[in-house]
Amino acid sequence: MLKQPFYAGYYMTQNEYHRLPHVPAIITLDEYKSANKKLEQLEKQYYELKAKTQDNVFIRPICFICNSEMSLKMNTVGTEGYFLCNRKHELVDISIQQLNKVIDEIVTEALNNLNTNELEKKCISFLTSLKKANDQDKTACLQAIRHIEYKLCTTYNLSKPCNEAQKLLEEIRALESKLNNIVQKEQKINECLREINELVRLIQVMLRENLEDHERRLLAKMMIKNLIVHHDYVICELFFHEFFKSEVLT
Numbered sequence: 001m002l003k004q005p006f007y008a009g010y011y012m013t014q015n016e017y018h019r020l021p022h023v024p025a026i027i028t029l030d031e032y033k034s035a036n037k038k039l040e041q042l043e044k045q046y047y048e049l050k051a052k053t054q055d056n057v058f059i060r061p062i063c064f065i066c067n068s069e070m071s072l073k074m075n076t077v078g079t080e081g082y083f084l085c086n087r088k089h090e091l092v093d094i095s096i097q098q099l100n101k102v103i104d105e106i107v108t109e110a111l112n113n114l115n116t117n118e119l120e121k122k123c124i125s126f127l128t129s130l131k132k133a134n135d136q137d138k139t140a141c142l143q144a145i146r147h148i149e150y151k152l153c154t155t156y157n158l159s160k161p162c163n164e165a166q167k168l169l170e171e172i173r174a175l176e177s178k179l180n181n182i183v184q185k186e187q188k189i190n191e192c193l194r195e196i197n198e199l200v201r202l203i204q205v206m207l208r209e210n211l212e213d214h215e216r217r218l219l220a221k222m223m224i225k226n227l228i229v230h231h232d233y234v235i236c237e238l239f240f241h242e243f244f245k246s247e248v249l250t
């Protein structure tokens with residue numbers, strides 16, 4: 001009602017108020033103007049708070065009953081928002097403050113339990129298997145090239161070009177380009193293998209130092225796969241869970 005000047009007995013055209021002669025004024029125009037201004041301020045505050053809150057929420061919790069993402073609801077202006085299941089599981093809710101506390105605990109616990117030796121071992125074993133597969137591709141590619149070269153030399157007279165020989169030459173060019181990719185991949189894998197030690201050392205240093213808020217947030221986003229909200233507790237599913245010494249659950 002307060003947003004419509006009609007109730008004050010006026011109508012509005014291009015930012016001017018005109019008296020409506022037949023409409024009895026329930027509130028005075030000044031009352032209307034001041035109420036309207038307050039409403040606009042409140043509305044602005046509400047959207048500012050909502051935008052700020054959404055900025056703070058970086059992991060969306062999931063309802064334990066329907067497994068769907070919960071939606072952010074705002075209380076009255078000035079108070080913090082909360083998450084609610086929007087599939088009518090209204091008893092499943094968590095405030096942003098609670099959620100952030102849970103996330104913070106998870107990050108702290110995970111950092112204390114990160115097994116860097118295991119991480120190093122897993123990375124090296126993964127890279128080694130990549131390297132092995134790549135080496136096999138390289139051998140197969142080289143053999144195919146040699147095979148075609150042999151055929152070219154023994155079957156065709158290269159001074160008299162013919163269609164079949166041309167085709168084989170094209171095949172060789174395609175294989176050479178494939179080989180080039182394989183060699184590039186090989187270099188990258190070797191680079192990663194060299195960098196693993198340094199990476200693990202960096203992680204260890206990073207874990208000893210205090211992390212900034214945004215770093216913790218980033219870490220949480222990288223570590224937490226799902227936060228499942230139950231009635232009185234939250235279950236956390238982690239990425240890379242095999243790198244933690246113990247189950248990290250809240």
Ligand SMILES: [Zn+2]
Nearest residue numbers: 063066085089
């Ligand atoms: Zn639900």
